Amino acid sequence: MRTVTIADVAKHAGVAVSTVSYVLSGKRAISATTRQRVLDSVRVLGYHPNAGARALASKRAKVIALVLPLRAGMNLPVLMQFATSVVTTARKYDHDVLLMTADEGPDGLHRVAASALVDGLLLMDVEIHDPRVPLLRKLAEPSVLIGFPADPEGLTCVDLDFARAGALCADHLADLGHREIALLGAPRVVYERGTGFAERTMAGYVEAARRHGIEADARPCEESFDEIHAAVKLLLDERPGLSGLVVHNEAATGHVLGALRILGRRVPEDVSVVAICPDDIAERASPALTSVLIPAEDVGRQAVRLLMAKLEGQAVPESTLLEPRLTIRESSR
Amino acid sequence: MRTVTIADVAKHAGVAVSTVSYVLSGKRAISATTRQRVLDSVRVLGYHPNAGARALASKRAKVIALVLPLRAGMNLPVLMQFATSVVTTARKYDHDVLLMTADEGPDGLHRVAASALVDGLLLMDVEIHDPRVPLLRKLAEPSVLIGFPADPEGLTCVDLDFARAGALCADHLADLGHREIALLGAPRVVYERGTGFAERTMAGYVEAARRHGIEADARPCEESFDEIHAAVKLLLDERPGLSGLVVHNEAATGHVLGALRILGRRVPEDVSVVAICPDDIAERASPALTSVLIPAEDVGRQAVRLLMAKLEGQAVPESTLLEPRLTIRESSR
DNA sequence: CCTTCGCGTCGAAGCGCTTCGATGACCTGC
DNA sequence: GCAGGTCATCGAAGCGCTTCGACGCGAAGG
Structure with missing residues (x-):
């Protein structure tokens, strides 16, 4: 046949x-x-x-590349959510998705672009000083970045507005009357890498706390139960007046709640907790966590839309920040 | 230029x-x-x-499709690990990976195959009665499945040997002298869907326990803390002599430990716990969990190898089961 | 009544690559 | 010294599709 x-x-x-x-x-x-x-x-x-023949004749492969990081410290579930949202959205535009990992580096991008395997690129988890960014500027193929490099000039970047997310948490706790709060963030290594979103969250949070005139600090947070337990204990010892906690580390939220439980602090009676994490994690926790969600799905959809617009030759904004949304659940009062 | x-x-x-x-x-x-x-x-x-031109002339796209499920109840981190391992391995064979989601169904597979977008297919999370299986048998393009449908005749399937994994857990606990054990499995819906691996684990576990002449039961397990807490409490109430627990549900392991802690049971002094989960989760828990790991990376690598062999026209075994490996940590004695 | 136009369709020229058969050049052995 | 055989290279025929220019035809316009 x-x-x-x-x-x-x-x-x-x-x-x-x-x-x-x-x-x-x-x-x-x-x-x-x-x-x-x-x-x-x-x-x-x-x-x-025949896809090859069409690509050859029309100079359009109808395929976009999705470049995922695969380093430690990233949140895998969110990544997956994002990836599936990208695939689903791309299909709506009659495009397929080529999956690449960041470890191929700039060469990999160059390869798929130069061979016309893909028409455009979607990069996740862009770092402040990302070696791929200069290449992207040169490439004829359009690209969209998730996250912001140091200089977004001439690029197209999408991300959750993490500064607003951090601020939203501080605002929420301040509005509830808390005067002493703290933020537990990503593992130290994430900050050292300069991934951007972690710092921006902290900055927004600190700034909002300052505006409310409340006492706030922020620290990195590892992901093993023992380290988290120790960190929470230290925090409570050092800051006896502490009554509000922001957790920006999905892998840690469960452990933080466990540690509080063991340390005899009730949530939300003694300590209010606000998390920045996907909804399913927040809902599954006990008590269910008040949270700002990372809208992986929105980000993915938006990123694909922007890329498709660029493929059509349309102009698109250099930067689009997605508004965070706070959902109040049982862990804060 | x-x-x-x-x-x-x-x-x-x-x-x-x-x-x-x-x-x-x-x-x-x-x-x-x-x-x-x-x-x-x-x-x-x-x-x-030029990829298109090459594909057209040589009838080889040098691209394989990776079809991921995107339903609830799947373990996202493991999926990601698997996906990256597939991409990395495929690149070693000079192939790229097209990412698809299962919700395109058989039509999607037919589309990418018929359009010669891909040379072969890799399907994850195949169900017992998977509607895509009949299509795969018809397709000219070779395929490899992760997981086993009811009738693997004429297909190529790879998976962890879950029966052995379940047995390994029971063996381990029996060898340590435990006489009363229980297994907490996947959410009920997973069994109802007939995904296969969950049943096979249970079957292996039950069979091994019988062989050792010890008292064992097995139950599904949901993933919210409250449900898990209730389930563990019920279990301990019903079976006062229980001293060994097998957990086959990555999302639940942390909560199970938390529940035991709250219920005043020490691990491993009062209850030994063995998990079937990726190493990083086991290591991050407190105490570190004795575990049988799901070798996502191996499975991915092996699956790609088999697919490449089929692309070369070589004959490959219909079924390859990967041997599980038990790592003893602090949670069992 | 003839020109002009636009619509619907056709034929052919590529797109950049692989692959097959052909062609020399050179060597071997009788 | 020449048939036969290698080895290295070339030229050309596609692969299946898109797209451009051309063409026939009926309607509109002078």
């Missing part, structure tokens, strides 16, 4: 190959009757255009 | 286009001097073969 080509469809429908092509692409007007005849033949024969 | 084609390279090196092609593919003998001249030109010009 040889695979069906456009010529087979043309013959079956009794038209020229080019007519079939135009019916399928809609790039020229075709009479309703011919169109229907062609469409019927397509269905009857089970025709699927 | 027009993109560099093979013709440019040929001209630059002073040879025929076909010679360049043969140098690059190694499919015919080329003299060392010519080869070097061509290779130099490739480097100087920065030539990258």
